[in-house]
Amino acid sequence: MTITPERILEAFKQKGLRVTGPRRTLACLLVETVGSDFTIEELWDMVLKRDPAIGRATVFRAVEILQELQLLDRVEFSNGSHRFRFCHEAGQHHHHATCSSCGKVIEVPTCLSAEQLATVSRVANFTVEGHRLEFFGRCANCRV
Amino acid sequence: MTITPERILEAFKQKGLRVTGPRRTLACLLVETVGSDFTIEELWDMVLKRDPAIGRATVFRAVEILQELQLLDRVEFSNGSHRFRFCHEAGQHHHHATCSSCGKVIEVPTCLSAEQLATVSRVANFTVEGHRLEFFGRCANCRV
DNA sequence: ATGGTTGCAAACTTTTTGCACTTCG
DNA sequence: CGAAGTGCAAAAAGTTTGCAACCAT
Numbered sequence: 631m632t633i634t635p636e637r638i639l640e641a642f643k644q645k646g647l648r649v650t651g652p653r654r655t656l657a658c659l660l661v662e663t664v665g666s667d668f669t670i671e672e673l674w675d676m677v678l679k680r681d682p683a684i685g686r687a688t689v690f691r692a693v694e695i696l697q698e699l700q701l702l703d704r705v706e707f708s709n710g711s712h713r714f715r716f717c718h719e720a721g722q723h724h725h726h727a728t729c730s731s732c733g734k735v736i737e738v739p740t741c742l743s744a745e746q747l748a749t750v751s752r753v754a755n756f757t758v759e760g761h762r763l764e765f766f767g768r769c770a771n772c773r774v
Numbered sequence: 775m776t777i778t779p780e781r782i783l784e785a786f787k788q789k790g791l792r793v794t795g796p797r798r799t800l801a802c803l804l805v806e807t808v809g810s811d812f813t814i815e816e817l818w819d820m821v822l823k824r825d826p827a828i829g830r831a832t833v834f835r836a837v838e839i840l841q842e843l844q845l846l847d848r849v850e851f852s853n854g855s856h857r858f859r860f861c862h863e864a865g866q867h868h869h870h871a872t873c874s875s876c877g878k879v880i881e882v883p884t885c886l887s888a889e890q891l892a893t894v895s896r897v898a899n900f901t902v903e904g905h906r907l908e909f910f911g912r913c914a915n916c917r918v
Numbered sequence: 919a920t921g922g923t924t925g926c927a928a929a930c931t932t933t934t935t936g937c938a939c940t941t942c943g
Numbered sequence: 944c945g946a947a948g949t950g951c952a953a954a955a956a957g958t959t960t961g962c963a964a965c966c967a968t
Binding site for chain 2: 704706708710727729730736738739740742746749750751753754755756757758759760761762763764765766767768769770773
């Protein structure tokens with residue numbers, strides 16, 4: 631199940647959103663970025679190379695939508711900064727390990743168990759609807 | 775073990791940092807905020823009421839240090855925003871559940887097991903040095 | 919046609935920086 | 944005294960907004 635621009639555009643349609651030129655351009659670009667991460671500024675720069683007429687706001691707006699569609703992941707780093715990433719596992723629940731030395735991002739399937747989530751609900755008297763989990767450390771290359 | 779301004783200032787000293795007027799003011803203020811959360815702007819406003827001479831940059835710099843000292847927690851919300859919080863559990867490892875309706879923050883002790891962390895290390899070929907875990911959902915008051 | 923979408927530019931929010939002055943130790 | 948810390952103001956990042964024109968459907 632490789633991700634294609636069509637899949638992304640289909641997701642827009644199913645949300646009742648239109649398929650437009652800028653969105654098409656973005657979809658094509660994003661599938662090529664799989665496995666790498668970027669800031670919105672960097673994404674905009676990439677977009678400009680394909681269509682210099684696209685505005686920055688359009689990119690910000692598209693990123694917001696793609697996050698809601700769960701297609702684009704926001705990756706948090708230990709220093710509090712964040713980058714975006716169109717993951718191999720796009721659409722699948724997963725988390726990220728980020729190297730505090732080189733910034734490498736690794737997709738990891740590890741997650742909390744149902745029991746652990748139930749425990750949170752109980753002790754916090756809280757309905758858990760979602761969570762975010764990030765691992766920080768050092769990748770194989772940056773190990774000492 | 776109640777937290778006191780002295781404890782905070784002591785932590786500064788042990789890091790080789792000086793105890794200054796602004797830091798004293800901040801320490802006193804922070805122990806009174808335990809259990810509530812704030813933005814840096816809000817913190818600065820509170821600081822100004824005690825000493826109108828303190829600059830914004832000083833507050834930003836102090837917040838950065840207090841985070842490194844693990845005394846001040848940065849709480850992330852589901853919408854991507856964040857606030858700071860001087861927790862009851864200051865210094866103890868814990869996480870947060872935030873209500874996406876009213877913004878309430880609940881401190882929770884639930885965490886990953888050693889096995890789960892070991893699994894991440896193994897599958898990602900990655901030395902895990904830290905992690906961040908946030909729960910999103912609805913608190914008792916905002917439940918439908 | 920018609921309402922969602924876009925580009926632009928300006929406004930905004932949040933955080934950082936350089937530097938002369940101050941203050942702790 | 945000397946280095947760390949501070950206040951200020953300006954600048955840098957990062958993001959949002961209003962609106963007239965545009966274009967999918």
